[in-house]
Amino acid sequence: MPKHETTVQINMTGPYWIGAIRLCIRGKGQSSVNSTLQELDFCHFYSTSNKAIGRITYIPIVLIKNINMTHALSESDQTNYSGLWIPTFTNGSLSDEEYYIEFGNYLRYMSSLTVIQIMLDERPFFIKNIEEPIVRTAELIFKVLLFTSLCIELFAFMFLIINLFILPLLRSIFYLWKKCRGQNVKSDNSNRSTKSSLRSNSLNKKDSIRMMKS
Structure with missing residues (x-):
């Protein structure tokens, strides 16, 4: 125009x-x-x-x-x-x-x-x-590196938490469970021995009574 x-x-x-x-x-x-x-x-x-x-x-x-x-x-x-x-x-x-x-x-x-x-x-x-x-090339590279370092730090922090807190806690729980299980086994064995001794004593008494009657 x-x-x-x-x-x-x-x-x-x-x-x-x-x-x-x-x-x-x-x-x-x-x-x-x-x-x-x-x-x-x-x-x-x-x-x-x-x-x-x-x-x-x-x-x-x-x-x-x-x-x-x-x-x-x-x-x-x-x-x-x-x-x-x-x-x-x-x-x-x-x-x-x-x-x-x-x-x-x-x-x-x-x-x-x-x-x-x-x-x-x-x-x-x-x-x-x-x-x-939305973002320039240099800024994009910087943000990618920052995100990568953040992910690495998070994985390292999780690894540290697992080794310092979670694994010792699991080990202590396993130790307590094993200890309780050993005590239960010992109590079961003692109960069985007492029962067997009582049975043997009762049998001996019965035999002695029979001999006296005869």
């Missing part, structure tokens, strides 16, 4: 009634080393219910630049830029009300000439979107 404001006039000759207009804005994209202009392809439909479009119709369109800035993962790499024109279609007066105000009657017959003026307005401001990586 040579200027910030440009007007394009379309003259349609012939005895036609025009009830609606479909306006499209298209443009080819361009790309260079690190900048890309995306393809422009927008359409909008203009119409009025139960009315014809007037002889002279003004359609304002506002164009706003949308710029995307994408930073690379490494600081030594180039930053990529991409741009896109975003049009805003404004609904102007499409009916023949202005013709009635100017001439005192409505457009009842087919018009021999219909003029459509499209006013393109490029706004001086723009929308800027900045895309940055």
Whole structure:
């Protein structure tokens, strides 16, 4: 666009009634080393219910630049830029009300000439979107090393806890269990010996009683 404001006039000759207009804005994209202009392809439909479009119709369109800035993962790499024109279609007066105000009657017959003026307005401001990586390469390496050292420290701490607390506790529990089991075995043996001695004494008494009776 040579200027910030440009007007394009379309003259349609012939005895036609025009009830609606479909306006499209298209443009080819361009790309260079690190900048890309995306393809422009927008359409909008203009119409009025139960009315014809007037002889002279003004359609304002506002164009706003949308710029995307994408930073690379490494600081030594180039930053990529991409741009896109975003049009805003404004609904102007499409009916023949202005013709009635100017001439005192409505457009009842087919018009021999219909003029459509499209006013393109490029706004001086723009929308800027900045895309940055979550982490840089050097920072990523540092965080990986930090995480690795943390894992090693955790494993070393767990090994120390196991050797100082858990293994001695298990050994003491096993020793107490073995000791209690040995005492139970001794008590069982003593009970068995006392029972056998009592049985032998009772048998001896019975034998002596039998001998005395005989």
